[in-house]
Amino acid sequence: MQPTAVTPESRPGLLPRSGACAAPLPGWHAAQVIMLGGYTEEQPPVAAAAAGRSGPSAAQPSVLPAAAAAAAAAAAAPAAGSTPAPAPSPSPAPPPPPRRAPTMEAWTYANSGEGGGGGSWSRVEYAPGPVPQPRLTAAAAVVGGGLWLVGGWDPSAPPDPVNPGAAFLNDVWRLDLKTWAWAQVEVLPEPGGEPLPRISRFAMTPLPPAAAAAAAATAAASSGSSSSCCGSLLIHTHRCDDSVMVLDCFEGSSGGQDGGEEQQQQQRPRATLRRVPVRGAASDPHSPPSRGLHSLTLAAAAGAPGSGSGAPGSAAAASALYVYGGAPQSGSMYGDLWRLDLGSAAGGGWSWQQLDPAGTAPHARCSHVAGAASVGAGAGAATAAGATAAAATAAGRYLLVAGGSYYSQPGRLQPLDDVAVYDTQTNTWVEVEVEGEVRPSPRNAAVMAPLPPAAATVTAAAGGAGVTAATTNRFLLHAGWRPFVETYNDSYIVTLSGV
Numbered sequence: 052m053q054p055t056a057v058t059p060e061s062r063p064g065l066l067p068r069s070g071a072c073a074a075p076l077p078g079w080h081a082a083q084v085i086m087l088g089g090y091t092e093e094q095p096p097v098a099a100a101a102a103g104r105s106g107p108s109a110a111q112p113s114v115l116p117a118a119a120a121a122a123a124a125a126a127a128a129p130a131a132g133s134t135p136a137p138a139p140s141p142s143p144a145p146p147p148p149p150r151r152a153p154t155m156e157a158w159t160y161a162n163s164g165e166g167g168g169g170g171s172w173s174r175v176e177y178a179p180g181p182v183p184q185p186r187l188t189a190a191a192a193v194v195g196g197g198l199w200l201v202g203g204w205d206p207s208a209p210p211d212p213v214n215p216g217a218a219f220l221n222d223v224w225r226l227d228l229k230t231w232a233w234a235q236v237e238v239l240p241e242p243g244g245e246p247l248p249r250i251s252r253f254a255m256t257p258l259p260p261a262a263a264a265a266a267a268a269t270a271a272a273s274s275g276s277s278s279s280c281c282g283s284l285l286i287h288t289h290r291c292d293d294s295v296m297v298l299d300c301f302e303g304s305s306g307g308q309d310g311g312e313e314q315q316q317q318q319r320p321r322a323t324l325r326r327v328p329v330r331g332a333a334s335d336p337h338s339p340p341s342r343g344l345h346s347l348t349l350a351a352a353a354g355a356p357g358s359g360s361g362a363p364g365s366a367a368a369a370s371a372l373y374v375y376g377g378a379p380q381s382g383s384m385y386g387d388l389w390r391l392d393l394g395s396a397a398g399g400g401w402s403w404q405q406l407d408p409a410g411t412a413p414h415a416r417c418s419h420v421a422g423a424a425s426v427g428a429g430a431g432a433a434t435a436a437g438a439t440a441a442a443a444t445a446a447g448r449y450l451l452v453a454g455g456s457y458y459s460q461p462g463r464l465q466p467l468d469d470v471a472v473y474d475t476q477t478n479t480w481v482e483v484e485v486e487g488e489v490r491p492s493p494r495n496a497a498v499m500a501p502l503p504p505a506a507a508t509v510t511a512a513a514g515g516a517g518v519t520a521a522t523t524n525r526f527l528l529h530a531g532w533r534p535f536v537e538t539y540n541d542s543y544i545v546t547l548s549g550v
Contacts, residue, residue, distance in 0.1 A: 054528070056489045057542035061171040065158060066091040067540035069532035070187030072200075073498035077193060080228060082159035082173070084500040084527050085198060090187045090206075092538040093150045149538075153185035153207050157226070160527055160542070162502055170527075172542075178232035183224045184208070188344075190255035194300045195281030197320070198226040199236070201298070204251035219249040223298070225320040234320050238298070241325045247296075252378075253288040254347035258297070259370045259446065262393045287374065289341040294326040295391070295401070329391065332404045339389045339403065345377025346421035351448045351475045352392060370446040371475075376455065378417035384457045386415030388473065410480035413471035418495035419455025423447030424524045424547045448475055451526070451547055456495040456534060464534040466493035472550060481550055491543050497531030502544065524548060 071089030076082055156174060163169030189203025203220045211217040223236040238247050257263070263283045279301070286296040301321045331337025339345075352371035372391040378384050388408060394400030424447045450473040459465035468491060472481045491497075502525040526545045532538040 053486045053546045053548065054490050054543045055487060055546070057170055057544065059541075062540065062542065063172075064174060065172050065540060066093050066154075067532075067538040068092065068154070068530050069496035069538055071498050071530060072189050072191045073500045073527075073529070074191050074193050074198060075500050075502075076159070076228065077196075082161040083502050084160040085157060085175070085191075085228075086160070086498055086500075086529065087157035087175075087191060087198075087200070088153070088155055088186050088189050088203065089530070090538075091152055091154050092532075095147045095150065151538075153187050153205055155183050155185045160529075170542075170544075175231055178227075178230050180232055181235065182233050183222065183235075184220070186220060186251075188251040189220070190253060190286075192255060192257050192284055193228070194257055194284065195302045197228060197302060199284060199298075199300060199322075200224045200226065201255060201284070201286065202247075202250040202253065216249055219251050221247045221249040223247070223322055225300075225302070236300075236320045236322050238322045238324055241323060244324060244326060247298075247324050248288075248290065250286070250288050252343035253286060254345055254374070255284055255286045256347050256349050256372065258283045258285055259349060259393070261369075285347070285372065287345075287347050289343045289380070292338055292341070293330075294328050297325045297327050299323045299325065327401060329401045329403055332402055336405065337403065339374050339387070339405075340379065340385070342377030342379055342385055342417075344417035345385070346373075346375050346419060346452065348373045348375070348421045348423050348450055350423035350446045350450050353390070353475060353478070373421075373450055373473075373475075375421060375450070375452060375473075376416045376419055384415040384417045386412060406478060408473060408478050408480050411482065412480055413452060413469065414457060414467060416452075416455030416457050416467055416495075419452055419467070420497050420499035420528065421450060421452045422499055422501055422526050424449045424451050424501075424526075426524050426547055426550045447523070449473065449481075449547065449550060450475060451545075453499065453528065453545070454491070454494050454497055454531065464495070466495050466533050468493040472547065474550070483547075483550065489543075491528060491541070492533070492539070494531035494533055494539055497528060497539070499526050499528045499545070501525070502527050 068089035068091045071086050073084055073086040076085055157177075158172050158174055160170055160172050163171075183200060184205050185207060186203030186205045189200060191198055191200045193199075201223050205218050205220060208218040223238050225234050225236050226232070227234070240246050263280075280299050281302045282300050284298040284300065286298060288296070299322060301323075303318045303320045329338065349370055350373055352369060371393060374389040374391070375387075376385050388406045390404045390406055392402050392404060394402070426449060452471040452473070453469075454467055456464045456466045470483055470485060472483045473479070474481050501523045504523050504525055524547045526547075528543045528545050529541070530539050
């Protein structure tokens, strides 16, 4: 693995942050990655810090009575013929703490196309209109022509005595990637189902095309809607045991605002929330134990065609979802690895399998970042002519895990700077060597998103699908924090090669 630092000059105005979310942008977009939300940290101006070290001002009166002040002055005066003692230096006041606050600003990263550390960050200027409240530990993904934002936590929300959990959010928003306009999404539970709970520290990923198509058919049948589902998101929270949540997304129709109420309703983005039953391959445990701050990654299924395994199979069975690590409500971090095999998305066909990989397992962790990569011919095949075919056959063969933290002792988080790679086709943790002159410092709560391979360009000629886990071995890693010590603002291009 080779990390390359992105030059600091590429991010003017971008504050250090942790707990943000990020997603790769479609191939037609000028940028490759979008990041939004998080907990920012801003150092106070130097002038304010200097003022804090200047000691009492002239406007602050003495608290000594006049007689006591005169006696103190006499005692401090040097004796006749003696050398005056130097005045003691005032002890410096501690620097003021940094300002920390949640945000809802968004930034895009555009790669220079030259490899190395080229590229730059630009702040998104939202269109006039409603904007989601600030949040961190949310999740976002591109579905159709928009970025869908789900849940999160707003520590700046005012206390609500009626609903103490109001700082944890259950709203869904869609950001139009062409106009930068936000629209709140109406989320309807399936018939007899429950509304979206308040969630944060969860994991979410778009379903692969085959599973999403089946999910779309199921969603249309259950909702009776004539609108077209543009894709589906799988959500995994600490409440998921024998089922997972699926959010079927409807972008709404285009048109003006002059129609009636029913027409305007059809123009708004909507979503249907379903719970899909999931069976376990074993009776105990039959599913991942309750957790948050874990990763959920779409990668190649075992024996997937196009993954380099040489095994036969269909495109529908080419990918699976991998849950790794995370934190329980209390106790030590998890280091287990689970695979969710996607059969029939109509329900009952999905199954959990706890994996027991060969090789040296990485340290247990939470708040890490993860992605799926192809290496060698698979990564170089993401040309305009081949991107669609690659996306249709298999996701990346290798699961890449970086950073995170664990409890080195009760209540003390120890950040990590290691990298672990899991081979989905051999069920093995592969040893990797970090090369290069620089490497990210230990951190958790960073963001990581795939970038196009350096030797390939994905264009609208490939259907505008953009970069996917099937086509890349390069990732953008940004920000994060060393718990209770420092928040970061650095960026790295991480390249996986030679596995």
